Amino acid sequence: xxxxxxxxxxxxxxxxxxxxxxxxxxxxxxxxxxxxxxxxxxxxxxxxxxxxxxxxxxxxxxxxxxxxxxxxxxxxxxxxxxxxxxxxxxxxxxxxxxxxxxxxxxxxxxxxxxxxxxxxxxxxxxxxxxxxxxxxxxxxxxxxxxxxxxxxxxxxxxxxxxxxxxxxxxxxxxxxxxxxxxxxxxxxxxxxxxxxxxxxxxxxxxxxxxxxxxxxxxxxxxxxxxxxxxxxxxxxxxxxxxxxxxxxxxxxxxxxxxxxxxxxxxxxxxxxxxxxxxxxxxxxxxxxxxxxxxxxxxxxxxxxxxxxxxxxxxxxxxxxxxxxxxxxxxxxxxxxxxxxxxxxxxxxxxxxxxxxxxxxxxxxxxxxxxxxxxxxxxxxxxxxxxxxxxxxxxxxxxxxxxxxxxxxxxxxxxxxxxxxxxxxxxxxxxxxxxxxxxxxxxxxxxxxxxxxxxxxxxxxxxxxxxxxxxxxxxxxxxxxxxxxxxxxxxxxxxxxxxxxxxxxxxxxxxxxxxxxxxxxxxxxxxxxxxxxxxxxxxxxxxxxxxxxxxxxxxxxxxxxxxxxxxxxxxxxxxxxxxxxxxxxxxxxxxxxxxxxxxxx
Amino acid sequence: xxxxxxxxxxxxxxxxxxxxxxxxxxxxxxxxxxxxxxxxxxxxxxxxxxxxxxxxxxxxxxxxxxxxxxxxxxxxxxxxxxxxxxxxxxxxxxxxxxxxxxxxxxxxxxxxxxxxxxxxxxxxxxxxxxxxxxxxxxxxxxxxxxxxxxxxxxxxxxxxxxxxxxxxxxxxxxxxxxxxxxxxxxxxxxxxxxxxxxxxxxxxxxxxxxxx
Numbered sequence: 086x087x088x089x090x091x092x093x094x095x096x097x098x099x100x101x102x103x104x105x106x107x108x109x110x111x112x113x114x115x116x117x118x119x120x121x122x123x124x125x126x127x128x129x130x131x132x133x134x135x136x137x138x139x140x141x142x143x144x145x146x147x148x149x150x151x152x153x154x155x156x157x158x159x160x161x162x163x164x165x166x167x168x169x170x171x172x173x174x175x176x177x178x179x180x181x182x183x184x185x186x187x188x189x190x191x192x193x194x195x196x197x198x199x200x201x202x203x204x205x206x207x208x209x210x211x212x213x214x215x216x217x218x219x220x221x222x223x224x225x226x227x228x229x230x231x232x233x234x235x236x237x238x239x240x241x242x243x244x245x246x247x248x249x250x251x252x253x254x255x256x257x258x259x260x261x262x263x264x265x266x267x268x269x270x271x272x273x274x275x276x277x278x279x280x281x282x283x284x285x286x287x288x289x290x291x292x293x294x295x296x297x298x299x300x301x302x303x304x305x306x307x308x309x310x311x312x313x314x315x316x317x318x319x320x321x322x323x324x325x326x327x328x329x330x331x332x333x334x335x336x337x338x339x340x341x342x343x344x345x346x347x348x349x350x351x352x353x354x355x356x357x358x359x360x361x362x363x364x365x366x367x368x369x370x371x372x373x374x375x376x377x378x379x380x381x382x383x384x385x386x387x388x389x390x391x392x393x394x395x396x397x398x399x400x401x402x403x404x405x406x407x408x409x410x411x412x413x414x415x416x417x418x419x420x421x422x423x424x425x426x427x428x429x430x431x432x433x434x435x436x437x438x439x440x441x442x443x444x445x446x447x448x449x450x451x452x453x454x455x456x457x458x459x460x461x462x463x464x465x466x467x468x469x470x471x472x473x474x475x476x477x478x479x480x481x482x483x484x485x486x487x488x489x490x491x492x493x494x495x496x497x498x499x500x501x502x503x504x505x506x507x508x509x510x511x512x513x514x515x516x517x518x519x520x521x522x523x524x525x526x527x528x529x530x531x532x533x534x535x536x537x538x539x540x541x542x543x544x545x546x547x548x549x550x551x552x553x554x555x556x557x558x559x560x561x562x563x564x565x566x567x568x569x570x571x572x573x574x575x576x577x578x579x580x581x582x583x584x585x586x587x588x589x590x591x592x593x594x595x596x597x598x599x600x601x602x603x604x605x606x607x608x609x610x611x612x613x614x615x616x617x618x619x620x621x622x623x624x625x626x627x628x629x630x631x632x633x634x635x636x637x638x639x640x641x642x643x644x645x646x647x648x649x650x651x652x653x654x655x656x657x658x659x660x661x662x663x664x665x666x667x668x669x670x671x672x673x674x675x676x677x678x679x680x681x682x683x684x685x
Numbered sequence: 686x687x688x689x690x691x692x693x694x695x696x697x698x699x700x701x702x703x704x705x706x707x708x709x710x711x712x713x714x715x716x717x718x719x720x721x722x723x724x725x726x727x728x729x730x731x732x733x734x735x736x737x738x739x740x741x742x743x744x745x746x747x748x749x750x751x752x753x754x755x756x757x758x759x760x761x762x763x764x765x766x767x768x769x770x771x772x773x774x775x776x777x778x779x780x781x782x783x784x785x786x787x788x789x790x791x792x793x794x795x796x797x798x799x800x801x802x803x804x805x806x807x808x809x810x811x812x813x814x815x816x817x818x819x820x821x822x823x824x825x826x827x828x829x830x831x832x833x834x835x836x837x838x839x840x841x842x843x844x845x846x847x848x849x850x851x852x853x854x855x856x857x858x859x860x861x862x863x864x865x866x867x868x869x870x871x872x873x874x875x876x877x878x879x880x881x882x883x884x885x886x887x888x889x890x891x892x893x894x895x896x897x
Contacts, residue, residue, distance in 0.1 A: 130727070137730065137731070138730075139730040139731060141873060142730065142731075143860075143862070143865075143873065144860040145773075145860055145861050145862060146733040146734060147734055148724055148728075148734045148738070148739050148780065148784075149780065149781060149784060149789070150777060150856060150857060150860040151860070152856075154723060154724075154784070154786045154788075154789075155723070155786055155787070156723045156724055156725055156726050156728070156786075157724075157726070157728070161724075161728070161730070162730055165726075166726065166727050167726040167727050168726065169726070172726070173726070194726075269879055270879055270880055270881030271881060272881065272882060273882045273886055273887070273890065273892070276882070276887070276890075276892045277890060277892060280891075280892060331879075332875040332876060332877075333875070333876040333878070333879040334872060334873055334874055334875050334876065335873065453890055457886055457889070458869075458883070458885075458886065459869030459870070459871050460871060460882065460883060460886070461871040461872045461874070461876070461879075462872065463872035463873065463879075464879050465879070499868075499869070499870060499871070499872070500872075501865070501870060501872060501873060502859040502860055502864060502865050502868055502870055503856070503859075503860050504853075504856035504857070504860055505856065506855075506856070506859055506860075507852075507855040507856070507859050508852035508853075508855060508856055509848075509852060511832060511833060511834070511848055511851075512834075515832055515834075515835070516831035516832025516833075516834075516835065517831070518758060518759045518827060518831050518851060519758060519759065519761055520761060520763055522759060522760065522851070522855075523760060523761075523763060523765070523766070523867070526855065526859065526867075526868065527765075527867070527868060527869070530859075530868045530869075531868075
């Protein structure tokens with residue numbers, strides 16, 4: 086019985102995995118496919134994308150025409166269940182009420198976590214990204230190199246399905262032939278942006294997203310994913326054939342009932358369950374890691390959220406994959422005589438070096454895109470093209486006033502009209518109403534372009550979380566308190582984004598809505614806005630200043646591993662999810678290896 | 686809210702002009718209040734919702750009538766599509782201002798004060814309610830408030846109300862099937878392939894030879 090209840094987990098598992106998103110899903114997948122028994126604990130509810138995803142629903146079928154609210158932050162039909170920057174009954178606190186000093190924490194209380202709604206942008210870290218300190222003397226180097234992780238990026242791309250191309254650009258890794266799926270066709274605005282941006286020396290290349298533009302290669306991929314393991318090959322080959330390719334409609338953020346994009350619930354968990362080795366317990370909020378007398382973890386304590394009762398589960402190995410901050414919270418709350426300041430925290434670094442992605446956005450209107458014939462521009466839900474960071478040599482030569490790069494996510498097109506689609510166009514219409522407004526609406530619909538900068542934040546001493554000394558959540562678990570401060574590397578980068586985006590809009594003959602924001606401190610979105618929380622239990626080469634080794638194994642507790650974004654030693658501009666999965670697979674291989682050698 | 690603010694901007698608009706009639710605020714029944722709770726973090730996404738299903742609507746008949754007149758002045762019927770009120774925009778506006786969320790509560794103040802103001806302004810200028818004015822009289826008022834950037838100082842607040850009212854009217858209209866069709870939205874249908882823009886569009890924009 087794969088979905089279990091809290092009263093029925095008396096067996097001892099090989100591994101407990103806390104969390105079911107990108108990290109938990111990948112950890113459980115790899116472990117189960119290679120024969121380990123796993124209990125997965127998820128704080129949120131069971132979630133079935135095949136039956137619950139609102140695929141073709143339109144805004145007029147939803148309350149408020151599907152506009153976002155505090156209950157559903159982005160959109161009524163967003164896949165997130167019981168989540169957002171505020172979760173009722175589960176607060177966190179801030180040391181500053183100033184927006185510049187805040188970190189707001191996005192959570193999703195559901196099986197599969199944030200993978201159900203994420204943007205599916207799946208970029209590899211490049212060689213500089215793993216050794217940033219070596220390059221410019223800032224932040225920290227990872228104890229792994231690009232070459233160490235590349236084979237795992239290959240595996241993850243082959244397993245989940247990622248479209249894109251290999252362009253051979255600096256610090257923008259290629260994938261081996263056969264790894265990537267073909268990118269979707271760009272839309273008109275993509276092509277116009279590409280043409281004009283290139284005139285400014287800005288590259289525009291196919292994006293990388295975890296969406297099946299063609300079916301997966303179920304004949305070749307299984308042997309590459311699980312060499313020498315015919316059972317695993319058989320399971321994943323069968324599962325790959327159950328995943329349909331994209332049918333070019335409906336937003337990925339709703340999830341995908343035909344399993345054409347990656348979410349843990351449609352890609353990692355089904356084959357892991359098919360092994361018969363995985364038990365999943367939902368509505369189980371882990372509060373502590375339990376330590377045995379011998380100094381190794383013996384399991385976890387959790388609360389059954391259905392009735393508030395306390396339970397324990399036991400295993401040889403504990404994997405924390407709860408999301409960076411939730412993993413930190415569990416560690417800091419797991420105090421014992423040997424670990425008075427929290428488990429695996431002999432370095433004092435648990436909670437430290439919390440990072441998000443630098444975000445800044447700009448919208449423009451382009452007369453060339455007005456009045457084009459109606460056409461379907463849904464594609465694969467956007468992001469057919471993007472601009473990888475292109476100023477590495479200028480930056481290295483000290484010609485820029487910030488140290489790290491960003492990529493540009495490009496948007497536009499004749500999207501499903503919603504409540505905001507024609508809001509705020511007075512700057513173009515001069516205030517029309519009546520028949521002229523309807524003509525203006527037809528004219529301007531589809532003529533807007535959006536640029537979202539996503540840049541690297543350098544870890545700093547003033548951005549961290551700790552346990553709030555007094556506040557507890559509705560389960561009685563002490564909550565996190567956040568400290569946050571950007572450095573000038575981030576705010577100047579945000580200002581550079583604005584200037585760059587405005588330059589592209591102008592090169593298209595367009596106009597910038599509201600004008601670019603020149604003050605970087607105003608241009609940057611508040612901490613946590615981009616929902617790329619990483620760090621807090623960074624990996625390193627030295628137990629004195631890091632929490633885990635290169636496999637996410639905590640220095641202090643040999644059978645306690647971390648496979649989520651908490652281990653990130655830097656936060657490259659590349660969206661973190663693909664790297665989380667690659668490192669989780671690598672950690673799981675290490676766990677399997679140590680278990681085979683009886684070292685765990 | 687807000688009553689004080691309303692008075693301030695009404696008085697500002699009326700400055701130097703003879704007051705015909707101001708509504709007697711003190712005599713009004715207290716407005717019906719929005720609901721306390723929304724749909725929560727885990728609503729049923731598969732069912733079809735109508736305004737009033739999740740929280741009660743709160744506009745009274747006079748407010749709905751005023752909203753209908755104004756939203757049809759913004760989006761009248763034409764050869765392409767019906768008017769805003771004909772596709773349910775009044776229900777949408779009522780649902781919006783009756784919702785228990787911060788953004789919507791803020792809009793509630795803006796819209797209700799604005800609808801009150803526009804009747805007062807109609808009374809002041811033409812001694813009638815806004816709904817009962819001739820087209821020319823209605824346009825005379827709207828022309829003063831239809832553009833925040835160009836509004837005279839005395840109409841600045843009213844222009845902000847109108848901008849928000851127009852945004853919400855457009856939001857309600859273009860998110861309805863008739864509005865989507867009016868704009869030429871062709872998506873949300875299953876396709877066997879996605880081929881990108883038609884060749885004539887690429888030619889029109891000089892993109893047919895662009896390397897991609």
